[in-house]
Amino acid sequence: MSIEPEAPEPRWAVPPVGGWTADDLDTLPNLPPHTELIDGSLVFVSPQTLFHSRAVSFFEWQLQSLVPPDLEVVREFTIDIDRYNRPEPDVIVVDGEIIQDPNQTRFPAESVRLAIEVVSPESLTRDRETKPVKYARARIPHYWRVENHDGRAVVYVFELEPSTGAYTSTGIFHDRMKVSVPFPADLDLTAITARRRAAPPE
Template identity: 90%
Template structure:
């Protein structure tokens, strides 16, 4: 007698509830893909990372960890609570250190975030340029950096929240070297993000 394989069940997160998913659902829905975000009640899944994206996230994580004052902490790829229907995952965040209290934490409140950094991928371009900055500014995150790959070179767009309007204003575009004084003093060689590839390409 030939057995019949049971049909694969549809994951519970494939069908959103009326009104959309909530921030708490990210901690309870089973088998969500890694780095799932919640934007306006919808689950957002990330595409495989490019090498540039991986190197840029590593670069800013390690560099900012070495430069941040002791009262701040740098965390990569960690969700933040903006409101009931928005729980994005910036690529790198700088947070108030006293908010880190439990190793089992899965998110931080947006009010603890001093800086959010997004490294742009082709599939995240509109979210990182338009959707997320608006939400981060409304959540009163004072600083936002957007990192883009321009022909193999990192370009960083720096924004600061203007208190009177509650919106971000551009405070600089940096190509090879990045020097800023807020949220703390930073002087970075951006060419280091792709330097390994360049050295490998140079003949001996």
């Protein structure tokens, strides 16, 4: 009976001294999908809930029809904050001119007008504490955090305060979300968790 050789340990299993860098995300082989870089450490995504999937799709498609022509909506795409931080917001709104190459793998943080994170149990601390600090430091003007409260979507809206460089809360929205910045939006949040009913037979 032959013994199968053990699979080699992936290169990213042991970080280098000082941690991984933003450029490493494009060169490390066999990284799991949607790997993020936070403070030089690789962060892997756990299996997502149905709420998370629906919320990301909702904001992606709703905002597509609302953003001005010079902006673009992109889901699950990494942004460069600095050498050791390359997070992947669930949805971002970016300056359209930054999208030039279909093979590009990231956007500079300064091109982002809005970052949206849909909170999962494993990402709670990152989405409430770690990421907002980094997004504010990168001067992303708007940040929305979406949470599941007993089966209902709640959206926490933040805007960058220029004098402090920190986010300030500008609203908490249940059922319906109506804002004027970074562009006018009037959203029915109940649609995120509403069950889709089959059409009646003819």
